[in-house]
Amino acid sequence: MAGRKDARHVSVATIKDDHNRILLIEDSPAMTMLLRQRMEEETGADVVCCDSLASARVCLQTQQFTLALTGLNLPDAPRGEIVGLLGDFGVPTIVFTAIFDPEARERYAEKKIIDYIVKDGKRTIETVLQTVSRILSNRAFTILVVDDARSARSGLVEILARQNFRVLEAHSGKQALEILEAEEIIDLVVTDYHMPDMDGYELTRRIRETRSSEEMRIVGVSSSNDRWLSASFLKAGACDFIYRPFVPEELQCRIDNNIETLKQIQRLRYLADRDYLTGLSNRRCFFEKTKQMEEARLPGQCSSVAILDIDHFKRINDTYGHEAGDRVLKMVADTLTEICAPAKHFAARLGGEEFALYLRNTDAFQAHSFCELIRQQIEELVMEVNKHEIAVTISIGVVETETGESFDNNLNAADQLLYLAKSNGRNRVYSTLTLPEAMAAAKSSAVAELF
Numbered sequence: 351m352a353g354r355k356d357a358r359h360v361s362v363a364t365i366k367d368d369h370n371r372i373l374l375i376e377d378s379p380a381m382t383m384l385l386r387q388r389m390e391e392e393t394g395a396d397v398v399c400c401d402s403l404a405s406a407r408v409c410l411q412t413q414q415f416t417l418a419l420t421g422l423n424l425p426d427a428p429r430g431e432i433v434g435l436l437g438d439f440g441v442p443t444i445v446f447t448a449i450f451d452p453e454a455r456e457r458y459a460e461k462k463i464i465d466y467i468v469k470d471g472k473r474t475i476e477t478v479l480q481t482v483s484r485i486l487s488n489r490a491f492t493i494l495v496v497d498d499a500r501s502a503r504s505g506l507v508e509i510l511a512r513q514n515f516r517v518l519e520a521h522s523g524k525q526a527l528e529i530l531e532a533e534e535i536i537d538l539v540v541t542d543y544h545m546p547d548m549d550g551y552e553l554t555r556r557i558r559e560t561r562s563s564e565e566m567r568i569v570g571v572s573s574s575n576d577r578w579l580s581a582s583f584l585k586a587g588a589c590d591f592i593y594r595p596f597v598p599e600e601l602q603c604r605i606d607n608n609i610e611t612l613k614q615i616q617r618l619r620y621l622a623d624r625d626y627l628t629g630l631s632n633r634r635c636f637f638e639k640t641k642q643m644e645e646a647r648l649p650g651q652c653s654s655v656a657i658l659d660i661d662h663f664k665r666i667n668d669t670y671g672h673e674a675g676d677r678v679l680k681m682v683a684d685t686l687t688e689i690c691a692p693a694k695h696f697a698a699r700l701g702g703e704e705f706a707l708y709l710r711n712t713d714a715f716q717a718h719s720f721c722e723l724i725r726q727q728i729e730e731l732v733m734e735v736n737k738h739e740i741a742v743t744i745s746i747g748v749v750e751t752e753t754g755e756s757f758d759n760n761l762n763a764a765d766q767l768l769y770l771a772k773s774n775g776r777n778r779v780y781s782t783l784t785l786p787e788a789m790a791a792a793k794s795s796a797v798a799e800l801f
């Protein structure tokens with residue numbers, strides 16, 4: 351779940367991975383050059399350019415396109431014929447046009463284009479880029495449409511699918527709840543009000559028992575004449591409400607606003623959880639997530655927690671400067687990420703040169719050897735700074751978490767073992783398995799008293 355959400359925040363990278371191809375049809379060479387360059391830079395998509403209906407036809411016959419961006423009047427097609435051609439090939443189309451009037455708007459709606467952009471000077475390029483990015487990133491969002499009337503439902507599905515969303519359908523409130531139970535990745539629900547088994551108000555209320563508006567947006571739709579309905583829906587936890595009949599463009603704008611809100615919330619949450627320097631989770635996020643993971647741990651399932659610290663880190667900063675110190679922190683963090691990823695262990699930077707690991711389904715023996723593997727890998731790393739080779743070592747304290755003991759106490763025990771590892775020579779892993787050795791080596795009785 352976390353991985354999926356995180357992936358969205360690097361939306362440009364995600365889009366690049368998808369190998370999107372955009373067909374740009376425009377007869378002005380200057381506009382073509384500018385748009386192509388900006389779109390390739392900012393969305394990572396391949397942009398194929400054409401300057402006429404004839405050349406566009408050749409491209410459409412030979413290549414597949416994620417979407418098309420087209421001017422309306424071309425030298426060999428002065429009356430917007432290009433939109434018909436793109437429609438024939440089923441390519442989702444964004445039109446940009448010099449003039450905007452109500453008649454043109456209706457004509458575009460009929461041709462089922464995704465969106466249109468009015469050329470109004472300076473903002474045009476930015477608007478085009480925002481629209482293209484939005485359409486491409488919509489693919490990462492799933493919308494569930496709930497309506498008992500088949501035609502109303504398919505109308506909604508069509509509008510949303512055209513916007514490149516992943517769309518699921520339910521014909522009743524009960525089915526909607528079943529889908530929500532089975533699919534944890536639904537971002538937005540559009541629900542009708544009047545449905546035989548459960549009305550949209552009740553469905554909204556039921557969804558909100560488990561999912562907040564920060565996780566899932568709900569938009570109510572109804573053809574009712576009851577003007578109080580929108581307020582009831584919003585009070586039950588819906589984020590928006592639309593009376594039928596609606597203009598498709600209005601629905602699209604409201605959905606876009608809700609998805610945008612969701613993206614911003616996710617982005618803020620991502621940043622709030624992150625350690626800026628290393629990109630690992632931060633201290634607050636570590637305590638929050640491990641608390642949840644410990645609570646979700648089933649009886650008989652084990653877990654372990656480790657604290658690790660870079661040995662003599664201050665010397666690196668003092669000798670080579672803080673920039674070198676930062677690079678060492680980053681290098682250690684990257685190594686932890688790489689080693690932890692396959693087993694879905696959780697790594698965080700607690701602060702300074704101190705890191706923590708939460709090891710899922712890992713008992714004391716497995717945890718000790720896992721930490722030993724990390725210790726060895728870090729020891730083998732060499733970083734070059736100003737022609738100096740820097741190598742670092744780490745010390746680790748690790749314990750299997752004891753059920754019935756508070757997580758803080760478990761963490762404390764790991765911390766005390768780390769302290770022993772440090773005082774007994776560094777570059778070593780201490781766990782409850784090595785405790786006798788640690789105790790024997792501990793010179794000060796103050797250390798021994800810790801246990």
Ligand SMILES: [Mg+2]
Pocket residue numbers: 497498499542543544545
């Ligand atoms: Mg209905």
